[in-house]
Amino acid sequence: MALLEVEHLTVTYGNVHAVRDVSLKLEPGEILGVVGESGSGKSTLGYAVTKLLRSPGQISAGRVLFEGQDLVPMAERELRKKRWKDIAVVMQSGMNALNPVATIRRQFEDAIMAHSPMSQTKMRERVAEMLQLVNIDARYADNYPHELSGGMKQRVAIALALVLDPKLIIFDEPTTALDVVVQRYIVQNLKMLRKRYNFSALFISHDLGTVLEIADRVAVMYGGKMVEVQAAGELLKNPRHPYTEALLKCFPDPRSEQIEVLGIPGTPPDLADLSPGCPFHPRCAMAMDRCRVETPEYISMGEAGVACHLAAREVEVGQNG
Amino acid sequence: MAEAILKLADVQKTYTRKANGQVQKVRAVRHVTFDVPRQHIVALVGESGSGKSTIAKLITGVERADAGAIVFNQKPFGEWRRNMREYRRHVQMVFQDPYAALNPLNTVRYTISRPLANYRALKGSASDREIERILETVHLTPVKEFVDKLPFELSGGQLQRVVTARALASNPQLIVADEPVSMLDVSIRAEILHLLDELRTKQGVSLLYITHDLISARMLADEIVVLYRGTVVEEGNAQEVARNPMHPYTQLLLQSIPNPWAPALEPNVDLSRLDRTSDDGGCVFRARCPHAMKVCETAVPTLKSGAAGQKVACFLHHAPETQEVAAP
Numbered sequence: 316m317a318l319l320e321v322e323h324l325t326v327t328y329g330n331v332h333a334v335r336d337v338s339l340k341l342e343p344g345e346i347l348g349v350v351g352e353s354g355s356g357k358s359t360l361g362y363a364v365t366k367l368l369r370s371p372g373q374i375s376a377g378r379v380l381f382e383g384q385d386l387v388p389m390a391e392r393e394l395r396k397k398r399w400k401d402i403a404v405v406m407q408s409g410m411n412a413l414n415p416v417a418t419i420r421r422q423f424e425d426a427i428m429a430h431s432p433m434s435q436t437k438m439r440e441r442v443a444e445m446l447q448l449v450n451i452d453a454r455y456a457d458n459y460p461h462e463l464s465g466g467m468k469q470r471v472a473i474a475l476a477l478v479l480d481p482k483l484i485i486f487d488e489p490t491t492a493l494d495v496v497v498q499r500y501i502v503q504n505l506k507m508l509r510k511r512y513n514f515s516a517l518f519i520s521h522d523l524g525t526v527l528e529i530a531d532r533v534a535v536m537y538g539g540k541m542v543e544v545q546a547a548g549e550l551l552k553n554p555r556h557p558y559t560e561a562l563l564k565c566f567p568d569p570r571s572e573q574i575e576v577l578g579i580p581g582t583p584p585d586l587a588d589l590s591p592g593c594p595f596h597p598r599c600a601m602a603m604d605r606c607r608v609e610t611p612e613y614i615s616m617g618e619a620g621v622a623c624h625l626a627a628r629e630v631e632v633g634q635n636g
Numbered sequence: 637m638a639e640a641i642l643k644l645a646d647v648q649k650t651y652t653r654k655a656n657g658q659v660q661k662v663r664a665v666r667h668v669t670f671d672v673p674r675q676h677i678v679a680l681v682g683e684s685g686s687g688k689s690t691i692a693k694l695i696t697g698v699e700r701a702d703a704g705a706i707v708f709n710q711k712p713f714g715e716w717r718r719n720m721r722e723y724r725r726h727v728q729m730v731f732q733d734p735y736a737a738l739n740p741l742n743t744v745r746y747t748i749s750r751p752l753a754n755y756r757a758l759k760g761s762a763s764d765r766e767i768e769r770i771l772e773t774v775h776l777t778p779v780k781e782f783v784d785k786l787p788f789e790l791s792g793g794q795l796q797r798v799v800t801a802r803a804l805a806s807n808p809q810l811i812v813a814d815e816p817v818s819m820l821d822v823s824i825r826a827e828i829l830h831l832l833d834e835l836r837t838k839q840g841v842s843l844l845y846i847t848h849d850l851i852s853a854r855m856l857a858d859e860i861v862v863l864y865r866g867t868v869v870e871e872g873n874a875q876e877v878a879r880n881p882m883h884p885y886t887q888l889l890l891q892s893i894p895n896p897w898a899p900a901l902e903p904n905v906d907l908s909r910l911d912r913t914s915d916d917g918g919c920v921f922r923a924r925c926p927h928a929m930k931v932c933e934t935a936v937p938t939l940k941s942g943a944a945g946q947k948v949a950c951f952l953h954h955a956p957e958t959q960e961v962a963a964p
């Protein structure tokens with residue numbers, strides 16, 4: 316059974332439709348990357364899965380099955396038991412999510428005491444062990460967050476998410492605010508931790524380079540929709556959706572002789588607009604008449620999928636030939 | 637090479653702060669020397685805490701250097717101090733976070749009209765005409781659609797263009813841009829990088845581009861200056877430095893860029909050394925350096941010309957001199 320199954324999820328903030336009919340599946344131990352430009356609905360998707368949406372955010376349709384159980388109708392009291400213990404979240408700018416007036420140790424102890432209490436001695440050991448996991452000297456346990464650098468705080472936030480051994484972790488831009496060396500370090504560290512603890516993760520970021528490095532599969536969002544899902548290596552070699560292709564071009568191989576500043580011309584779609592048509596068509600170099608009037612269906616092909624009229628044709632040809 | 641519009645010579649800055657009841661000294665800028673040639677784009681590259689923003693603050697006069705010289709247009713900063721208005725007119729700043737840089741209650745028109753009135757005494761229709769010209773320069777067109785908007789009605793990229801437009805309003809000769817794109821996603825990033833490049837080519841503005849991203853530095857800049865813990869460790873032609881770095885720290889920066897095209901080729905970054913520091917004399921990078929030698933503990937390497945044309949401060953590339961060995 317899949318650990319997490321999101322079915323036809325729609326999330327609205329008033330008349331803003333931030334996540335539109337999104338479905339995805341996450342197997343135990345799998346890391347699914349979620350990429351897309353600013354405002355495409357990545358954080359909204361992540362928070363909807365834990366039902367931590369900010370007001371006036373609302374799940375207006377769909378199901379979120381965690382180990383087969385739908386979280387959408389579940390009472391807040393029940394959910395609270397699952398959060399952190401089963402599903403942990405590392406928030407966008409997680410390093411600022413640490414409690415500024417509590418020592419690092421206090422923050423670990425509070426989490427442990429709330430969910431699975433243990434003796435003081437055990438707890439001391441556990442805190443030291445968790446800090447060691449993210450390569451932070453245990454003597455920092457009695458420091459306050461502001462006494463640590465940005466990269467260290469972000470690693471503490473990750474260790475905090477891991478402390479109760481959750482099955483699923485949602486990382487929302489865990490590395491975006493950090494410099495490249497620390498980013499690199501955290502990605503390596505996460506890969507190692509996943510091997511050891513076998514958690515699943517949704518890894519949300521607008522940095523496609525980092526996502527391709529850490530994720531098993533990558534989901535590409537555009538205008539609140541999931542437009543493509545593929546295994547990371549495949550996505551890199553054979554992007555199916557023109558948006559994915561355009562996005563890939565923005566991340567040049569750092570070894571190449573010539574590198575140019577490339578972006579995707581045009582502006583992001585208006586999320587209050589519900590008229591039919593592909594959300595990417597105004598910026599798509601390959602747009603056809605049909606794309607302007609008919610919303611492409613998300614075609615699922617097992618582990619992968621795409622929502623594009625042009626790609627759908629190629630998929631059919633591929634299957635028939 | 638073009639004459640220097642800005643020269644920094646052995647600039648130093650130490651902050652004192654209180655932590656846990658103790659007074660701590662932070663040597664944010666140790667010994668920094670570099671030039672910005674006129675109409676060039678120079679990238680100042682380094683990790684968080686390396687002193688990039690402090691250098692920007694020293695150049696723009698927000699903070700005062702403890703020692704060393706900052707020379708703008710052949711005139712030392714001390715002389716400009718007597719006429720800061722004139723200095724600010726010529727040297728403008730663009731900040732990292734466009735969302736925080738603008739007053740949420742001011743329209744685009746008002747934001748840009750302030751420097752026009754302050755520095756160039758433009759008012760009324762003359763001001764409006766100039767606002768229109770500047771908004772066209774930063775591609776906020778049709779101008780009519782943007783000029784009366786408030787910040788919340790604009791996207792991140794549009795906001796950063798307003799911030800840039802405000803910096804341009806005084807007709808500056810030098811713009812210091814402190815991480816102008818790191819908050820923005822790739823599309824908007826490309827937009828702003830193109831704009832900065834165009835300002836140099838079409839308006840003749842010189843630019844100090846501050847970033848931790850070696851790739852965008854390579855895309856935009858003519859020269860790259862690499863900073864580590866307040867010290868310039870490598871400097872030279874942007875293509876050379878970004879493609880064939882000589883200093884082990886610059887090499888680490890390059891290796892850290894995610895490269896899904898060649899994951900197998902990349903050596904891992906050594907995890908155990910990340911938080912190590914060495915503040916007790918010797919090379920500042922020593923504690924994290926995979927090639928550290930005995931001499932790196934006792935002597936401080938200075939910037940010297942290396943084989944490929946760039947300058948590098950590292951004993952792997954040149955033997956220490958007696959004066960370096962004697963240094964604290």
Ligand SMILES: Nc1ncnc2c1ncn2[C@@H]1O[C@H](COP(=O)(O)OP(=O)(O)OP(=O)(O)O)[C@@H](O)[C@H]1O
Pocket residue numbers: 328331333351352353354355356357358359360369370371372407521586
């Ligand atoms: N609390 C809220 N109230 C109203 N609208 C919101 C709220 N939070 C998000 N939105 C809107 O929902 C859309 C999706 O936002 P979301 O934060 O999910 O995007 P994102 O992909 O995470 O972007 P970023 O990369 O900038 O973090 C945006 O148009 C945003 O303006």
Ligand SMILES: Nc1ncnc2c1ncn2[C@@H]1O[C@H](COP(=O)(O)OP(=O)(O)OP(=O)(O)O)[C@@H](O)[C@H]1O
Pocket residue numbers: 651652653662663664682683684685686687688689690691848
């Ligand atoms: N006002 C201040 N008082 C005390 N210490 C300071 C002050 N401003 C900066 N520092 C310290 O000086 C050092 C350099 O900081 P600076 O902001 O210049 O780095 P930076 O390279 O811009 O980093 P980032 O990439 O994180 O912006 C850091 O150790 C910082 O903590």
Ligand SMILES: [Mg+2]
Pocket residue numbers: 357358359407487
């Ligand atoms: Mg987000």
Ligand SMILES: [Mg+2]
Pocket residue numbers: 688689690814
């Ligand atoms: Mg800074």
